[in-house]
Amino acid sequence: MMKAKIVVMPKKAVLxxxxxxxxxxxxxxxxxxxxxxxxxxxxVVELAGSDQAALKKKIDKACHxxxxxxxxxxxxxxxxx
Amino acid sequence: MAERTVRFGILQFPGSNCDxxxxxxxxxxxxxxxxxxxxxxxxxxxxxxxxVPGGFxxxxxxxxxxxxRFSPAMKAVVEHANAGGQVIGICNGFQILCEAHLxxxxxxxxxxxxxxxxxxHVRVETTDSPFTNACQKGRVLRLPIAHGEGNYFAExxxxxxxxxxxxxxxxxxxxxxxxxxxxxxxxxxxxxxGICNEARNVFGLMPHPExxxxxxxxxxxxxxxxxxxxxxxVHTSS
Numbered sequence: 026m027m028k029a030k031i032v033v034m035p036k037k038a039v040l041x042x043x044x045x046x047x048x049x050x051x052x053x054x055x056x057x058x059x060x061x062x063x064x065x066x067x068x069v070v071e072l073a074g075s076d077q078a079a080l081k082k083k084i085d086k087a088c089h090x091x092x093x094x095x096x097x098x099x100x101x102x103x104x105x106x
Numbered sequence: 107m108a109e110r111t112v113r114f115g116i117l118q119f120p121g122s123n124c125d126x127x128x129x130x131x132x133x134x135x136x137x138x139x140x141x142x143x144x145x146x147x148x149x150x151x152x153x154x155x156x157x158v159p160g161g162f163x164x165x166x167x168x169x170x171x172x173x174x175r176f177s178p179a180m181k182a183v184v185e186h187a188n189a190g191g192q193v194i195g196i197c198n199g200f201q202i203l204c205e206a207h208l209x210x211x212x213x214x215x216x217x218x219x220x221x222x223x224x225x226x227h228v229r230v231e232t233t234d235s236p237f238t239n240a241c242q243k244g245r246v247l248r249l250p251i252a253h254g255e256g257n258y259f260a261e262x263x264x265x266x267x268x269x270x271x272x273x274x275x276x277x278x279x280x281x282x283x284x285x286x287x288x289x290x291x292x293x294x295x296x297x298x299x300g301i302c303n304e305a306r307n308v309f310g311l312m313p314h315p316e317x318x319x320x321x322x323x324x325x326x327x328x329x330x331x332x333x334x335x336x337x338x339x340v341h342t343s344s
Contacts (some may be wrong), residue, residue, distance in 0.1 A: 092168070094169055094172065096211060096260065097214055097259055099282040
């Protein structure tokens with residue numbers, strides 16, 4: 026069994042009002058010097074197989090087709106045991 | 107143009123909640139043959155115009171409309187659209203059509219982060235479509251919106267293309283038809299409230315015309331969109 030750890034983030038060009046709101050909240054908590062906050066998703070997929078290259082292709086397709094919306098999001102992932 | 111009878115097929119996903127309002131508007135108010143299509147059905151049956159209704163299909167899990175897009179019914183809708191059949195996606199339906207790539211762009215979280223439930227005004231930008239041909243260009247429609255993710259986003263060259271192809275059908279406006287940021291309820295780029303595809307047979311809009319088709323609900327302006335469909339729809343052979 027392998028684990029794919031996937032991070033999906035809004036593209037820089039997309040307005041991220043959630044991130045901005047979190048930044049405001051952090052600042053009202055007393056944090057200083059925060060340049061920006063962006064909020065995304067972390068997805069863990071556990072799957073059978075050990076061929077890293079084949080799994081990489083599968084996960085990439087899953088990310089492109091379902092787990093992210095390429096119009097508004099970008100993704101990165103790593104596969105390990 | 108004489109009005110015809112149009113067979114409407116209204117999709118139902120787990121979490122759809124505006125399907126019955128659409129059915130009521132089409133069957134009871136407009137007297138058209140309408141039926142529901144369950145999300146697991148891989149064939150639409152004899153349908154001229156598909157309605158992808160509003161709601162929270164699949165609980166908006168992952169992203170609004172992201173999972174509905176893979177249902178057997180949506181696969182049939184894509185085939186129907188590619189064959190020239192008409193499709194109207196309302197609110198969550200618009201989100202699903204974007205996820206299914208039948209329309210460009212995406213709907214993201216409202217700029218103000220709040221779920222907005224209120225009547226807005228939209229301006230008919232073009233009557234060159236089977237969804238707005240019963241209106242006049244510049245006509246202001248008063249329609250209700252109810253959404254948390256209605257903020258239309260697309261790459262600049264997509265927005266440019268939508269403009270040059272005359273595919274922006276509705277824009278948020280004042281009650282006098284002026285486009286301003288102040289009356290843009292969700293931050294949509296270019297005040298976009300509804301668009302169509304290149305072939306002009308697929309329409310997505312965030313406001314709810316099915317909730318503005320009877321005087322008792324406060325506005326009958328939504329009826330004009332359905333009447334446009336009645337004027338224009340050609341029966342498909344299936």
